[in-house]
Amino acid sequence: MKSEARIAYLFAMPWILGFLTFLLYPVMASFFYSFTDFSVLRPPRFIGLENYKEMVQDEVFWMTIRNTFTYVVAAVPLSATVAIILAMLLNTKVKGLAFYRTLFYVPSLVPMVALGILWLWIFNGEHGLLNMSLEKLGMSKPPNWLGDPAWSKVTLVLIAMWGSGNAMVIYLAGLQDIPQSLYEAADLDGARLVAKTRHVTLPMLSPVILFNVIMGMIGALQVFAVPYVMFPNGAPARSTYFFTTYLFDNAFRFQRMGYASAMGWVLFLITLTLTFVALRLSERQVHYDRS
Amino acid sequence: MKQKKFSLATVHIVLIVLSLIFVSPLLWMVTTAIKPIEETMTATPTLLPSKFLWDNFPKAVTYGSKELGYIPFLLYARNTLMVTLLCVAGSVCSNAVVAYAFARLRWPGRDFFFAVTLATMMVPFPVLMVPTFGLFKWLGWVGSFRPLWVPAFFGSAFSIFLLRQFFRTIPMELSEAAKIDGCSEVRIFTDVLLPLAKPALAVVALFTFMGTWNDFMGPMIYLSDQETFTLSLGLQAYQSQHGGTQWNLLMAAATVVILPVIIVFFFAQKMFIQGIATSGLKG
Numbered sequence: 001m002k003s004e005a006r007i008a009y010l011f012a013m014p015w016i017l018g019f020l021t022f023l024l025y026p027v028m029a030s031f032f033y034s035f036t037d038f039s040v041l042r043p044p045r046f047i048g049l050e051n052y053k054e055m056v057q058d059e060v061f062w063m064t065i066r067n068t069f070t071y072v073v074a075a076v077p078l079s080a081t082v083a084i085i086l087a088m089l090l091n092t093k094v095k096g097l098a099f100y101r102t103l104f105y106v107p108s109l110v111p112m113v114a115l116g117i118l119w120l121w122i123f124n125g126e127h128g129l130l131n132m133s134l135e136k137l138g139m140s141k142p143p144n145w146l147g148d149p150a151w152s153k154v155t156l157v158l159i160a161m162w163g164s165g166n167a168m169v170i171y172l173a174g175l176q177d178i179p180q181s182l183y184e185a186a187d188l189d190g191a192r193l194v195a196k197t198r199h200v201t202l203p204m205l206s207p208v209i210l211f212n213v214i215m216g217m218i219g220a221l222q223v224f225a226v227p228y229v230m231f232p233n234g235a236p237a238r239s240t241y242f243f244t245t246y247l248f249d250n251a252f253r254f255q256r257m258g259y260a261s262a263m264g265w266v267l268f269l270i271t272l273t274l275t276f277v278a279l280r281l282s283e284r285q286v287h288y289d290r291s
Numbered sequence: 292m293k294q295k296k297f298s299l300a301t302v303h304i305v306l307i308v309l310s311l312i313f314v315s316p317l318l319w320m321v322t323t324a325i326k327p328i329e330e331t332m333t334a335t336p337t338l339l340p341s342k343f344l345w346d347n348f349p350k351a352v353t354y355g356s357k358e359l360g361y362i363p364f365l366l367y368a369r370n371t372l373m374v375t376l377l378c379v380a381g382s383v384c385s386n387a388v389v390a391y392a393f394a395r396l397r398w399p400g401r402d403f404f405f406a407v408t409l410a411t412m413m414v415p416f417p418v419l420m421v422p423t424f425g426l427f428k429w430l431g432w433v434g435s436f437r438p439l440w441v442p443a444f445f446g447s448a449f450s451i452f453l454l455r456q457f458f459r460t461i462p463m464e465l466s467e468a469a470k471i472d473g474c475s476e477v478r479i480f481t482d483v484l485l486p487l488a489k490p491a492l493a494v495v496a497l498f499t500f501m502g503t504w505n506d507f508m509g510p511m512i513y514l515s516d517q518e519t520f521t522l523s524l525g526l527q528a529y530q531s532q533h534g535g536t537q538w539n540l541l542m543a544a545a546t547v548v549i550l551p552v553i554i555v556f557f558f559a560q561k562m563f564i565q566g567i568a569t570s571g572l573k574g
Contacts, residue, residue: 004396007476011392014385015408018445022423023411029422040428086309092302102560103310106317109552111505113523114545117530121323121538122316127336129319162313166567173568222415225507229527247417252512257421264418271415 034262039255051262060238060246061263067234068243071153072220075160080213083164087171088201101172105165116229119159120146146230149239156227156240160220167212174208175201203287210282214275221271224248243267317549324348324543331538344539351543364547366518367525374439374521375503381443382450382499383492389446390454391480395466405455411448416508424512438513439506443499450495453570457491458484494566497559504552522548 009016034051036044055061086104090097110118122129123145134142145155178201186196202209224244227234234241247267251260323331324347326340352364392398393405427438461484469479485492510521520528526548530541556563 004476005398008392008396008398008401011388011396011476011480012398012404014444015389015446015451018385018442018447019408019411021426022442022445023414023419025426026419026422027414029425030418033421089302089306089309092299094299094302094306100306100310101564103314105564106553106556107313109501109556110317110549111523111552112507113527113530114548117526117541117545118316118320120530121542122319124538126334127332127538129315132336162316165313169564169567170570173564218413218415222417228507229530232531244417248420248508251421251424257425261418261421264415264420267415268418271413275413
């Protein structure tokens with residue numbers, strides 16, 4: 001028994017070291033840095049709550065919060081909806097499932113930078129595929145997707161929806177786990193598609209939905225690469241300047257690593273709070289199969 | 292019965308329309324990549340190019356003059372591949388070993404530490420960014436590839452979780468039988484468990500490959516010398532200097548960056564789908 005424990009610690013050693021070096025240390029250090037004035041050139045100087053006080057009055061900070069929340073509130077539910085609808089369509093025993101699944105999944109494989117560049121071209125106002133198609137369909141003045149602050153976030157949300165193939169695969173696996181007998185029972189009760197979706201499919205899928213929506217939310221709160229590539233400096237009119245972009249700029253462009261650390265901790269707290277709220281709100285809606 | 296046939300036909304039509312929407316951006320990218328430049332700028336662009344300029348691919352990704360700033364694709368591909376392969380190797384080795392300790396061995400503090408490990412998945416990367424950068428700066432590693440691959444050798448919570456779940460499905464009796472035969476823990480791990488865990492290890496390798504190949508923020512933080520850029524970073528640099536002018540070449544460059552990922556996916560499709568499904572269902 002004692003020797004088993006000794007061997008076990010040896011086996012676990014890479015992660016024990018990794019956890020201490022790449023998680024515990026950075027988390028604690030950034031907590032400390034958040035109370036300091038710190039750049040690469042100067043050692044950290046303790047300034048108490050100054051960074052947090054400044055944040056409260058920093059208009060750019062609040063703007064990035066608004067931008068990020070708007071994006072999360074739109075992108076997370078919409079891409080979850082697309083993913084669930086695609087999964088339900090594929091779960092109808094339709095022929096060619098693997099083929100369709102591949103087509104829907106491939107977009108989520110595209111590396112972020114290539115993705116951003118690709119969409120710059122599709123959304124291009126003059127020669128882009130999208131506006132060309134819209135004009136063909138009779139829209140005389142299609143939106144200025146990239147240049148109009150009212151549309152830039154819509155653009156990013158549409159891109160997020162295009163990448164819902166990854167979640168679709170998960171939902172599809174969840175749907176395939178639902179016992180067929182439940183649908184047969186619903187059939188006997190004369191339930192139609194809408195009723196079956198509401199009373200069988202969604203409740204049975206709810207734990208998977210909850211988990212994926214929370215993961216999607218955590219990811220969307222950190223949205224960075226695609227807007228960074230597509231909208232330099234948060235253009236147009238800073239409508240795409242997001243929390244993580246501002247944090248990154250503070251850390252590596254403005255050399256304000258203390259302030260960036262404080263922002264990191266705020267992001268951490270927002271993430272924890274939203275996750276907690278999601279778990280609480282869903283307590284009654286989520287159905288856990290206790291078998 | 293008739294109604295069922297009708298609705299299946301509807302599903303087919305909806306699926307065909309949707310898949311066209313999903314695929315058309317990628318098709319448009321490829322057709323743009325082989326168009327002559329004039330045809331990307333006309334008022335009424337055509338779906339297919341008048342002539343197929345396959346030349347655009349080598350043009351977009353070979354060493355041009357410094358002013359033109361074409362992407363030195365082979366150099367960046369080599370950089371990316373090196374970092375990616377190191378990460379895959381590190382991730383498979385370290386996570387297998389660690390997950391084994393969590394799944395098959397008893398030691399004080401195991402369950403608590405495992406819960407902590409899972410909780411770390413909630414920590415946003417931006418929180419860790421500044422101190423990690425400071426650490427690598429202190430080590431003198433900024434500007435080298437080491438900050439990008441060394442951490443892979445120390446495990447990651449997600450892969451540990453994935454592999455642990457897999458190891459636990461293997462009956463304990465197998466290990467006990469091997470023990471009676473006089474196998475040490477190390478031998479049980481290398482000779483009994485590892486061969487059985489190949490599919491799960493492949494999933495970890497695959498996810499690591501994708502994650503590293505696609506990583507943008509890491510290289511952007513640590514690499515500043517153009518010679519050391521990865522493909523993502525090189526593509527971004529090219530776009531920010533020449534974006535919006537030569538769309539055909541830009542699309543050609545994007546295509547060759549995407550291509551390896553798609554190829555890997557087609558070879559390992561089944562593994563992918565299963566891996567993603569388990570990672571999202573057992574949470």
